[in-house]
Amino acid sequence: MTFSFLSRLRRQLRPLWPWLRWGTAGALALLLALDLAFPPPLPRQRDTSTLVVARDGTPLRAFADAEGVWRYPASADSVSPLYLQALLGYEDRWFWRHPGVNPWAMLRAGRQWVVERRIVSGGSTLTMQVARILDPHTRTPWGKAKQLLRAVQLEVHLSKAQILALYLERAPYGGTIEGVEAASWAYLGKPASALSHAEAALLAVLPQSPSRLRPDRHPEAAQAARDKVLTRMADLGVWSREEVDDARIEPVVTRALQPPLHAALLAQRLRSAQPRSARIQSTLDIGLQRTLEERVSSYFSQLPERTSAALLVVDNRTLEARAYVGSVAFGDKQRLG
Template structure:
């Protein structure tokens, strides 16, 4: 009876000791990853942020990797991965015999679980090191499922240089997702972690090809892949271009990378369009004046998803202040606010497309605006004044509509105008006498393609669509859009003249506008603050 109790007590004591050791020497699982990758909408890496050790990863799960790669990996590295408890006794015994016979560590006999244990807790290639590895392996199998262990391997295995994980290697070496690997590519990536420096395909293609062929023949030997598939894969040479790291949309990447960002930062960008526009803008750099930069923002009007984001010509060009994101910077809008003013005055009934405005010299207190051409055309229709971006008619309209009212409606639609401290909206607004951000200006311009609704740009798929009415659909579809289209097509006028009864009604509103302008003209106007003239 006493002997039976001892037999029952021994396992319990052993389990208690293991539990105590597990608490005293916890498994060093990876913490929140500092390495991050910014992705285009289709998953293409745009930019990467390495961790403190300079390593970058692209986290994936087994379901996001090609089955061909998983077959090649498990067949070559650990055929019994899903059956053994972390240690394969037969493989370990064979390795022990080889090591004792050779008098040194020749073979490790490591399973995938043991390799993950070594990745998480590196150790020397010695007997104490092997015992330490076995302990960590038992902890892995105790705390994690097989798929979780496999996921750690997929994301932590070394692939040469600063690359860790099969996805980072697939994009860097092959320029494609690990879900799209061919049999030849799958076999190549399966063997690289064995000797990542010696087998780097961009530096040692012949050694990499020999190692890949060994994997392919083993897959055929165990009947995992058909001979025809293996034969075709063996004929493919390993010829890769130098490794490419993702280097697109750097300023957007910097904007989205925060301490709380996930390892994969997803955006709405189109990687192909982004690449073409960056090349195009770099080609234009030599034509720009010295110390001048440029920005490009492409947005899909209906969804407001950003498809291309170029905040400067070149982030590395210090002479052009390439580190400054001009999409977020406050800049003068110039004459770009004029379509909104014309649309608002149309909605308010102050003008129609054929209303006559005065392009003549005028003074508003100390403020005397002029045209870019320095000339004046006299009476001009509202359509022509907007199409040719005349300044004096726009100032005339803003005086009648009211600068504060105009600025307030823009602000309500998501386009706040930045003014110097203590300054109030004035007539200089319409000629660029305020500051705006490009992304907010574009959100307002989206109203011209969205039935008059302005909206915020969306940089990431999870961001909701936030929109606000800026103009009526009639003002957009029947007037402003037509006028701007006519200007683009080089036509003089494509707007039909109002019917006689409509002309009479608009004549009264036009008369009211002229009276309003005359009344306002007699009042003293403060000189606009410096920088707003």
């Protein structure tokens, strides 16, 4: 009976096949024309901030980009696997499989909104979030449709790894901080490669509402959102209950957001010599650099205002600089800094 039904249906649709073929070809041609007429606003280059680092990778000084944004280079290989697990597990479990849009997630979010009369979970994929970051839209049906189309465009033009890298470098984290690497140094004082379970969960959820969840301003809200991610990771079985319970104990520590500023004059020289480099590696020892900066500042604080000093420590064996103190206080005109 099933075979008979399919045969009858095939005979009925046969006259429509030419129309379906031409219709499909026309639709594809239209999409191609729209893609050529309205290409996705992809960055022409990796316009990150310039970051000068010590020999172990610790930032010495960061230079904001032309718009004053702090955005450090990042990729899937440079961040903690825990962060990637939290990000994909909480935000987009099907990232590596969907074509930019996950219809099931959008239907689920819509059903929850109808039943609960509030937003319970979002239906946006990471690709859709990248589309919104690159091409902001209004919160209207047309704006949402534009975001969906841009997401499909991104999937056509870029690989999944490239889309993920754009998110890692450009996700909003409050103020002028963008990307997980800049956020990790700003809020936690460490590289994104060295995150704990709790820290990974925190940085995964912050872009959802960066102004409301900023840990330096709203630590309680940030911790509640972080714990929600931890619960999700345990429910999915990605992290064990023991790992999640230990992570919940870890407090959200409030930090004053201060860009790194060590060996400031050397960093300025290196950046002038390599103006197009996003990351500049120096040979300085960060521990020695910090110690000498503190000692020079403490010693000269008792001397007349116009007294200054410079200090250079070189490894005799390799002739590499290990510490570079260009002045007592960088930017202090009284001490010629």
